[in-house]
Amino acid sequence: MKSFCRVCSNPSGDPIFSAYLLEQPVSYYECNTCGYVQTEEPTWLDRAYQTAINNCDTGIMSRNQLNVGMVLATLASIGKRNGCVVDCAGGYGILVRLLRDRGIDALWSDHYCQNLLAVGFEHGHEEADLVTAFEVFEHFVDPVGEMKKLLSIGPNLLISTQLILLPPPRPDQWWYYGLDHGQHIGFFRVKTLEFLASKFGKYLITDGHSYHLFTEDPISAIRWRVHTLLARRLPSLFTRGLQSKIWSDFEKMSGKK
Numbered sequence: 001m002k003s004f005c006r007v008c009s010n011p012s013g014d015p016i017f018s019a020y021l022l023e024q025p026v027s028y029y030e031c032n033t034c035g036y037v038q039t040e041e042p043t044w045l046d047r048a049y050q051t052a053i054n055n056c057d058t059g060i061m062s063r064n065q066l067n068v069g070m071v072l073a074t075l076a077s078i079g080k081r082n083g084c085v086v087d088c089a090g091g092y093g094i095l096v097r098l099l100r101d102r103g104i105d106a107l108w109s110d111h112y113c114q115n116l117l118a119v120g121f122e123h124g125h126e127e128a129d130l131v132t133a134f135e136v137f138e139h140f141v142d143p144v145g146e147m148k149k150l151l152s153i154g155p156n157l158l159i160s161t162q163l164i165l166l167p168p169p170r171p172d173q174w175w176y177y178g179l180d181h182g183q184h185i186g187f188f189r190v191k192t193l194e195f196l197a198s199k200f201g202k203y204l205i206t207d208g209h210s211y212h213l214f215t216e217d218p219i220s221a222i223r224w225r226v227h228t229l230l231a232r233r234l235p236s237l238f239t240r241g242l243q244s245k246i247w248s249d250f251e252k253m254s255g256k257k
Helices: 060-077 094-101 143-151 190-199 221-233 246-253
Strands: 017-021 024-030 037-039 084-088 105-109 130-134 157-160 203-206 211-215
Touching: 060 094, 060 130, 060 157, 060 211, 060 221, 084 094, 094 105, 094 246, 130 143, 143 157, 143 190, 190 203, 190 211, 203 221
Parallel strands: 084 105, 084 130, 130 157
Antiparallel strands: 017 024, 024 037, 157 211, 203 211
């Protein structure tokens, strides 16, 4: 059965390998046009998403702490330090709460997970200056359609997903395939991200590994990379003049404001 790339729609050719995913054999395909590597049609997702966040995600807290710095650095790089951020696929609301604690107007959005830590700060119809989607693109059945939805919220998009090597590693050589939980069904290369940027008329900056920024206007890649390095070590440099929302959020949620 012929497979077509879920990113660029070109034929993907023969399977490059198969692996047991949730104890069932699954074929993987590599697109010769945009470099995207994908599973066969994912018929197992209902089983994979019995819980929205899988039990193997032991890095969820440290990753969110790292993402705070990435968001602060990106806002500074696009000249929107006081801008609105919408965190899509926001999970339990960890990142939104951390950002609001530092003075960022961050809002939560997630169709599949319960908001536990950012209740009252859900995204409605507000336009964002920056949209974030961390560790979610590898989950998308329709990456192009999902990216279109994200960009309808705001013109700049910061994502994280680990890029797959060329040639692709064997199933037992890369943990990111997620064979134990079955939620990762597509893997990107810089070439794939460039295709998406071109399709949506965006500029792309990537760290070449896991963080990738699509912007409405061109910005300095060197500036963004320097900002991200600084923000990881000294995030307070990027929050000067901003007032934490801990107290104002408390007043809102307690009905005192």
